[in-house]
Amino acid sequence: MKEKIIEIVDLTKTFTTKDGEIKALDNINLTIHKGDIFGIIGMSGAGKSTLVRCINFLEVPTEGTVIVDNKNLATLNNKRLRELRRTMGMIFQQFNLLMQKTVIENICFPLEISGVSKSDSKIRAKELLELVGLKDKENAYPSQLSGGQKQRVAIARALSTNPKVLLCDEATSALDPNTTRSILELLKDINKTLNITIVIITHEMAVIEEICSHVAIIDESKIAETGRVQDIFTHPKTAPAQRLVYPQGTRVEEYLSKRCCRIVFDGSSSYDPVISQMILACKTPINILFADMKDIEGKAFGQMVIQLPSDEVLADKVVRYLHSRNLAVEEVDNYVE
Protein backbone atom coordinates (compact mmCIF):
# COMPACT_ATOMS: atom_id res chain seq x y z
CA MET A 1 0.00 0.00 0.00
CA LYS A 2 1.43 3.36 -1.04
CA GLU A 3 1.94 6.06 1.56
CA LYS A 4 -0.48 9.00 1.65
CA ILE A 5 1.01 12.40 0.83
CA ILE A 6 -2.12 14.58 0.68
CA GLU A 7 -5.32 13.91 2.56
CA ILE A 8 -8.33 16.18 2.41
CA VAL A 9 -11.13 15.48 4.86
CA ASP A 10 -14.62 17.04 4.81
CA LEU A 11 -13.30 20.25 3.28
CA THR A 12 -15.67 23.12 2.58
CA LYS A 13 -14.69 26.56 1.32
CA THR A 14 -17.16 29.42 1.30
CA PHE A 15 -16.36 32.89 -0.02
CA THR A 16 -18.29 35.83 1.35
CA THR A 17 -18.89 38.46 -1.30
CA LYS A 18 -21.03 41.59 -1.35
CA ASP A 19 -23.59 39.57 -3.30
CA GLY A 20 -23.73 36.82 -0.70
CA GLU A 21 -21.97 33.56 0.01
CA ILE A 22 -20.39 31.32 -2.65
CA LYS A 23 -19.72 27.72 -1.70
CA ALA A 24 -16.71 27.00 -3.93
CA LEU A 25 -16.04 23.58 -2.36
CA ASP A 26 -18.57 21.39 -0.63
CA ASN A 27 -17.51 18.50 1.61
CA ILE A 28 -14.47 17.35 -0.36
CA ASN A 29 -12.75 14.11 0.62
CA LEU A 30 -9.66 13.09 -1.32
CA THR A 31 -6.53 11.04 -0.78
CA ILE A 32 -3.44 11.32 -2.96
CA HIS A 33 -0.63 8.79 -2.55
CA LYS A 34 3.11 9.30 -2.92
CA GLY A 35 4.24 8.97 -6.53
CA ASP A 36 0.75 9.39 -8.04
CA ILE A 37 0.04 11.64 -10.97
CA PHE A 38 -3.35 12.77 -9.76
CA GLY A 39 -5.71 14.73 -12.01
CA ILE A 40 -8.48 17.00 -10.80
CA ILE A 41 -10.85 17.74 -13.65
CA GLY A 42 -14.01 19.80 -13.93
CA MET A 43 -15.76 22.53 -15.85
CA SER A 44 -15.01 26.20 -15.40
CA GLY A 45 -16.13 27.39 -11.97
CA ALA A 46 -16.34 23.86 -10.54
CA GLY A 47 -13.84 24.75 -7.79
CA LYS A 48 -10.57 23.27 -9.09
CA SER A 49 -8.30 26.27 -8.47
CA THR A 50 -9.80 26.83 -5.04
CA LEU A 51 -9.09 23.19 -4.20
CA VAL A 52 -5.47 23.40 -5.27
CA ARG A 53 -5.05 26.64 -3.30
CA CYS A 54 -6.49 24.87 -0.24
CA ILE A 55 -3.90 22.10 -0.66
CA ASN A 56 -1.11 24.61 0.04
CA PHE A 57 -3.24 26.77 2.34
CA LEU A 58 -3.06 29.84 0.09
CA GLU A 59 -6.80 29.58 0.79
CA VAL A 60 -7.70 28.52 4.30
CA PRO A 61 -10.67 26.11 4.24
CA THR A 62 -13.86 27.22 5.95
CA GLU A 63 -14.28 23.71 7.35
CA GLY A 64 -12.36 20.47 7.20
CA THR A 65 -8.77 19.30 7.32
CA VAL A 66 -5.81 19.29 4.92
CA ILE A 67 -2.98 16.93 5.81
CA VAL A 68 0.20 17.11 3.74
CA ASP A 69 3.09 14.79 4.45
CA ASN A 70 1.52 13.86 7.80
CA LYS A 71 1.13 17.50 8.87
CA ASN A 72 -2.24 19.05 9.57
CA LEU A 73 -1.82 22.45 7.90
CA ALA A 74 -4.21 24.17 10.31
CA THR A 75 -1.81 23.46 13.19
CA LEU A 76 1.28 25.03 11.57
CA ASN A 77 2.49 28.53 12.41
CA ASN A 78 3.39 30.89 9.53
CA LYS A 79 7.06 29.90 9.52
CA ARG A 80 6.33 26.17 9.37
CA LEU A 81 3.64 26.77 6.76
CA ARG A 82 6.17 28.62 4.57
CA GLU A 83 8.58 25.70 5.02
CA LEU A 84 5.90 23.22 4.07
CA ARG A 85 4.94 25.28 0.99
CA ARG A 86 8.54 24.95 -0.16
CA THR A 87 7.94 21.20 -0.38
CA MET A 88 5.12 21.90 -2.86
CA GLY A 89 6.14 23.50 -6.14
CA MET A 90 3.48 25.15 -8.25
CA ILE A 91 3.13 25.95 -11.94
CA PHE A 92 0.38 27.96 -13.61
CA GLN A 93 -1.26 28.50 -16.99
CA GLN A 94 0.38 31.93 -17.39
CA PHE A 95 3.85 30.76 -16.25
CA ASN A 96 4.24 33.70 -13.79
CA LEU A 97 7.91 34.34 -14.63
CA LEU A 98 9.66 37.55 -13.65
CA MET A 99 10.02 39.30 -16.99
CA GLN A 100 12.90 41.58 -15.89
CA LYS A 101 15.02 38.61 -14.84
CA THR A 102 16.86 36.11 -17.04
CA VAL A 103 15.94 32.44 -17.13
CA ILE A 104 18.65 31.48 -14.64
CA GLU A 105 17.79 34.40 -12.33
CA ASN A 106 14.15 33.26 -12.34
CA ILE A 107 15.21 29.80 -11.17
CA CYS A 108 17.72 31.10 -8.59
CA PHE A 109 15.19 33.50 -7.08
CA PRO A 110 13.25 31.07 -4.82
CA LEU A 111 16.51 29.43 -3.77
CA GLU A 112 18.10 32.71 -2.75
CA ILE A 113 15.07 33.82 -0.75
CA SER A 114 15.14 30.49 1.05
CA GLY A 115 18.72 31.24 2.12
CA VAL A 116 20.79 29.28 -0.42
CA SER A 117 24.00 31.09 -1.45
CA LYS A 118 24.22 32.73 -4.89
CA SER A 119 26.85 30.27 -6.13
CA ASP A 120 25.00 27.16 -4.90
CA SER A 121 21.75 28.50 -6.39
CA LYS A 122 23.46 28.87 -9.75
CA ILE A 123 24.78 25.30 -9.68
CA ARG A 124 21.33 23.96 -8.85
CA ALA A 125 19.66 26.16 -11.49
CA LYS A 126 22.03 24.88 -14.18
CA GLU A 127 21.22 21.26 -13.24
CA LEU A 128 17.52 22.05 -13.50
CA LEU A 129 17.90 23.79 -16.85
CA GLU A 130 19.57 20.67 -18.14
CA LEU A 131 16.72 18.54 -16.75
CA VAL A 132 14.06 20.61 -18.54
CA GLY A 133 16.07 20.77 -21.78
CA LEU A 134 16.94 24.48 -21.74
CA LYS A 135 20.67 24.44 -21.07
CA ASP A 136 21.36 26.96 -23.81
CA LYS A 137 18.76 29.51 -22.62
CA GLU A 138 20.09 30.48 -19.20
CA ASN A 139 20.76 34.10 -20.18
CA ALA A 140 17.60 34.60 -22.25
CA TYR A 141 14.72 36.71 -20.97
CA PRO A 142 11.23 35.19 -20.76
CA SER A 143 10.05 37.44 -23.63
CA GLN A 144 12.53 35.65 -25.90
CA LEU A 145 11.03 32.22 -25.19
CA SER A 146 8.10 30.27 -26.63
CA GLY A 147 5.17 29.29 -24.38
CA GLY A 148 6.51 25.75 -23.98
CA GLN A 149 9.97 27.04 -23.07
CA LYS A 150 8.49 29.47 -20.53
CA GLN A 151 6.60 26.58 -18.93
CA ARG A 152 9.86 24.58 -18.80
CA VAL A 153 11.50 27.48 -16.92
CA ALA A 154 8.51 27.59 -14.56
CA ILE A 155 8.87 23.84 -13.97
CA ALA A 156 12.61 24.23 -13.27
CA ARG A 157 11.83 27.05 -10.82
CA ALA A 158 9.14 24.98 -9.11
CA LEU A 159 11.61 22.10 -8.70
CA SER A 160 14.42 24.28 -7.37
CA THR A 161 13.55 23.72 -3.72
CA ASN A 162 13.33 19.91 -4.14
CA PRO A 163 9.58 19.68 -3.61
CA LYS A 164 7.79 16.44 -2.81
CA VAL A 165 4.68 17.57 -4.66
CA LEU A 166 4.23 19.57 -7.85
CA LEU A 167 0.87 21.34 -8.19
CA CYS A 168 0.01 22.18 -11.80
CA ASP A 169 -2.92 24.57 -12.30
CA GLU A 170 -4.00 24.39 -15.98
CA ALA A 171 -0.29 24.25 -16.84
CA THR A 172 -0.86 23.30 -20.48
CA SER A 173 -4.05 25.24 -21.20
CA ALA A 174 -2.21 28.07 -22.99
CA LEU A 175 -0.14 25.70 -25.15
CA ASP A 176 -0.74 24.10 -28.55
CA PRO A 177 -1.33 20.31 -28.70
CA ASN A 178 2.28 19.37 -29.59
CA THR A 179 3.80 21.59 -26.91
CA THR A 180 1.21 20.29 -24.45
CA ARG A 181 2.31 16.74 -25.22
CA SER A 182 6.00 17.60 -24.69
CA ILE A 183 5.30 19.33 -21.36
CA LEU A 184 3.21 16.35 -20.21
CA GLU A 185 6.09 14.05 -21.22
CA LEU A 186 8.45 16.18 -19.14
CA LEU A 187 6.10 15.99 -16.14
CA LYS A 188 5.86 12.21 -16.55
CA ASP A 189 9.64 12.01 -16.61
CA ILE A 190 9.96 14.17 -13.48
CA ASN A 191 7.43 11.98 -11.70
CA LYS A 192 9.35 8.85 -12.60
CA THR A 193 12.95 10.00 -12.15
CA LEU A 194 12.53 12.29 -9.13
CA ASN A 195 9.57 10.40 -7.61
CA ILE A 196 7.64 13.64 -7.19
CA THR A 197 3.87 13.39 -6.69
CA ILE A 198 2.11 15.50 -9.31
CA VAL A 199 -1.34 17.06 -8.96
CA ILE A 200 -2.77 18.28 -12.24
CA ILE A 201 -5.73 20.63 -12.45
CA THR A 202 -7.31 20.68 -15.87
CA HIS A 203 -10.56 20.94 -17.76
CA GLU A 204 -9.30 18.63 -20.52
CA MET A 205 -9.92 14.88 -20.39
CA ALA A 206 -7.09 14.39 -22.92
CA VAL A 207 -4.57 15.66 -20.34
CA ILE A 208 -5.90 13.22 -17.75
CA GLU A 209 -5.80 10.30 -20.19
CA GLU A 210 -2.30 11.19 -21.31
CA ILE A 211 -0.52 11.15 -17.97
CA CYS A 212 -2.63 10.69 -14.86
CA SER A 213 -2.84 7.49 -12.85
CA HIS A 214 -5.77 8.70 -10.75
CA VAL A 215 -8.45 11.33 -11.18
CA ALA A 216 -11.10 13.17 -9.21
CA ILE A 217 -13.97 14.68 -11.14
CA ILE A 218 -15.23 17.83 -9.51
CA ASP A 219 -18.65 19.11 -10.42
CA GLU A 220 -20.50 22.05 -8.90
CA SER A 221 -18.13 22.21 -5.91
CA LYS A 222 -18.40 18.49 -5.08
CA ILE A 223 -16.37 15.40 -5.98
CA ALA A 224 -18.59 13.47 -8.38
CA GLU A 225 -16.31 10.48 -8.86
CA THR A 226 -12.75 9.53 -8.04
CA GLY A 227 -10.55 6.55 -8.81
CA ARG A 228 -8.05 5.10 -11.27
CA VAL A 229 -8.20 6.82 -14.65
CA GLN A 230 -8.55 3.52 -16.48
CA ASP A 231 -11.53 2.46 -14.34
CA ILE A 232 -13.34 5.77 -14.75
CA PHE A 233 -12.60 5.89 -18.45
CA THR A 234 -13.91 2.39 -19.03
CA HIS A 235 -16.90 2.59 -16.67
CA PRO A 236 -17.91 6.17 -15.89
CA LYS A 237 -20.69 5.87 -13.30
CA THR A 238 -21.92 9.39 -12.68
CA ALA A 239 -23.36 11.90 -15.17
CA PRO A 240 -20.38 14.34 -14.82
CA ALA A 241 -17.93 11.48 -15.51
CA GLN A 242 -19.97 10.32 -18.51
CA ARG A 243 -20.05 13.87 -19.88
CA LEU A 244 -16.24 13.96 -19.76
CA VAL A 245 -15.65 10.50 -21.14
CA TYR A 246 -18.15 10.71 -24.00
CA PRO A 247 -16.78 13.39 -26.28
CA GLN A 248 -18.96 16.33 -27.16
CA GLY A 249 -21.27 15.57 -30.02
CA THR A 250 -21.72 11.91 -29.14
CA ARG A 251 -25.47 11.99 -29.07
CA VAL A 252 -26.00 8.56 -27.67
CA GLU A 253 -29.69 9.33 -27.16
CA GLU A 254 -30.10 9.16 -30.95
CA TYR A 255 -29.31 5.49 -30.78
CA LEU A 256 -31.39 4.73 -27.76
CA SER A 257 -33.94 2.66 -29.61
CA LYS A 258 -31.14 0.29 -30.59
CA ARG A 259 -28.79 -1.81 -28.54
CA CYS A 260 -25.33 -0.22 -28.64
CA CYS A 261 -22.07 -0.91 -26.99
CA ARG A 262 -19.00 1.11 -26.27
CA ILE A 263 -15.63 -0.52 -26.69
CA VAL A 264 -12.62 0.92 -24.93
CA PHE A 265 -9.19 0.33 -26.41
CA ASP A 266 -6.54 0.77 -23.77
CA GLY A 267 -3.37 -0.32 -25.42
CA SER A 268 -4.04 -3.38 -27.54
CA SER A 269 -2.04 -3.54 -30.75
CA SER A 270 -3.13 -1.07 -33.43
CA TYR A 271 -2.18 -3.70 -35.99
CA ASP A 272 -4.75 -6.17 -34.64
CA PRO A 273 -7.88 -5.67 -36.79
CA VAL A 274 -10.23 -6.64 -34.00
CA ILE A 275 -13.42 -5.17 -35.50
CA SER A 276 -12.91 -6.91 -38.86
CA GLN A 277 -12.15 -10.14 -37.06
CA MET A 278 -15.31 -9.73 -35.00
CA ILE A 279 -17.42 -9.27 -38.16
CA LEU A 280 -15.85 -12.37 -39.70
CA ALA A 281 -16.18 -14.45 -36.54
CA CYS A 282 -19.79 -13.44 -35.81
CA LYS A 283 -20.80 -13.30 -39.48
CA THR A 284 -22.78 -10.12 -39.06
CA PRO A 285 -22.25 -6.54 -40.19
CA ILE A 286 -22.18 -3.91 -37.47
CA ASN A 287 -22.65 -0.18 -37.66
CA ILE A 288 -19.91 2.04 -36.19
CA LEU A 289 -21.69 5.04 -34.70
CA PHE A 290 -18.70 6.80 -33.22
CA ALA A 291 -14.97 6.30 -33.04
CA ASP A 292 -12.30 8.35 -31.37
CA MET A 293 -9.07 6.44 -31.57
CA LYS A 294 -5.42 7.27 -31.51
CA ASP A 295 -2.32 5.27 -32.14
CA ILE A 296 0.43 5.74 -29.59
CA GLU A 297 3.59 3.83 -30.45
CA GLY A 298 1.68 1.07 -32.25
CA LYS A 299 -0.95 0.69 -29.54
CA ALA A 300 -4.59 1.64 -29.91
CA PHE A 301 -6.15 3.97 -27.33
CA GLY A 302 -9.63 5.40 -27.44
CA GLN A 303 -13.20 4.33 -27.79
CA MET A 304 -15.77 3.25 -30.32
CA VAL A 305 -19.55 3.01 -30.09
CA ILE A 306 -21.11 0.30 -32.28
CA GLN A 307 -24.72 -0.56 -32.92
CA LEU A 308 -25.40 -4.22 -32.22
CA PRO A 309 -27.37 -6.39 -34.63
CA SER A 310 -31.12 -6.39 -33.98
CA ASP A 311 -31.08 -10.20 -33.69
CA GLU A 312 -30.58 -10.72 -29.93
CA VAL A 313 -28.65 -13.97 -30.36
CA LEU A 314 -26.22 -12.33 -32.77
CA ALA A 315 -25.93 -9.24 -30.57
CA ASP A 316 -24.99 -11.42 -27.58
CA LYS A 317 -22.48 -13.25 -29.76
CA VAL A 318 -20.80 -9.93 -30.70
CA VAL A 319 -20.60 -8.84 -27.05
CA ARG A 320 -19.18 -12.23 -26.02
CA TYR A 321 -16.63 -12.03 -28.82
CA LEU A 322 -15.47 -8.57 -27.70
CA HIS A 323 -15.15 -9.78 -24.11
CA SER A 324 -13.14 -12.76 -25.34
CA ARG A 325 -10.66 -10.30 -26.89
CA ASN A 326 -10.16 -8.74 -23.45
CA LEU A 327 -11.62 -5.42 -24.47
CA ALA A 328 -13.56 -3.31 -22.00
CA VAL A 329 -17.12 -3.39 -23.30
CA GLU A 330 -20.07 -1.52 -21.91
CA GLU A 331 -23.62 -1.55 -23.20
CA VAL A 332 -24.80 2.04 -23.56
CA ASP A 333 -28.47 1.57 -24.35
CA ASN A 334 -29.50 2.79 -20.93
CA TYR A 335 -26.92 5.59 -20.80
CA VAL A 336 -27.99 9.24 -20.81
CA GLU A 337 -29.39 11.16 -17.95
Ligand SMILES: Nc1ncnc2c1ncn2[C@@H]1O[C@H](COP(=O)(O)OP(=O)(O)OP(=O)(O)O)[C@@H](O)[C@H]1O
Ligand atom coordinates in the same frame (compact mmCIF):
# COMPACT_ATOMS: atom_id res chain seq x y z
N1 LIG B 1 -11.58 34.87 -3.97
C1 LIG B 1 -12.83 34.56 -4.35
N2 LIG B 1 -13.86 35.31 -3.94
C2 LIG B 1 -15.14 34.99 -4.28
N3 LIG B 1 -15.47 33.94 -5.04
C3 LIG B 1 -14.48 33.16 -5.49
C4 LIG B 1 -13.11 33.43 -5.17
N4 LIG B 1 -12.34 32.47 -5.76
C5 LIG B 1 -13.19 31.64 -6.41
N5 LIG B 1 -14.47 32.06 -6.24
C6 LIG B 1 -15.67 31.39 -6.79
O1 LIG B 1 -15.61 30.02 -6.45
C7 LIG B 1 -16.09 29.20 -7.50
C8 LIG B 1 -14.99 28.22 -7.92
O2 LIG B 1 -13.93 28.95 -8.53
P1 LIG B 1 -12.57 28.27 -9.00
O3 LIG B 1 -11.70 29.35 -9.56
O4 LIG B 1 -12.04 27.43 -7.92
O5 LIG B 1 -13.10 27.33 -10.18
P2 LIG B 1 -12.30 26.58 -11.31
O6 LIG B 1 -12.91 25.23 -11.42
O7 LIG B 1 -10.84 26.65 -11.05
O8 LIG B 1 -12.67 27.45 -12.58
P3 LIG B 1 -11.77 27.86 -13.86
O9 LIG B 1 -11.47 26.58 -14.58
O10 LIG B 1 -12.68 28.77 -14.64
O11 LIG B 1 -10.56 28.56 -13.33
C9 LIG B 1 -16.51 30.15 -8.62
O12 LIG B 1 -17.89 30.37 -8.49
C10 LIG B 1 -15.74 31.42 -8.30
O13 LIG B 1 -16.42 32.55 -8.79
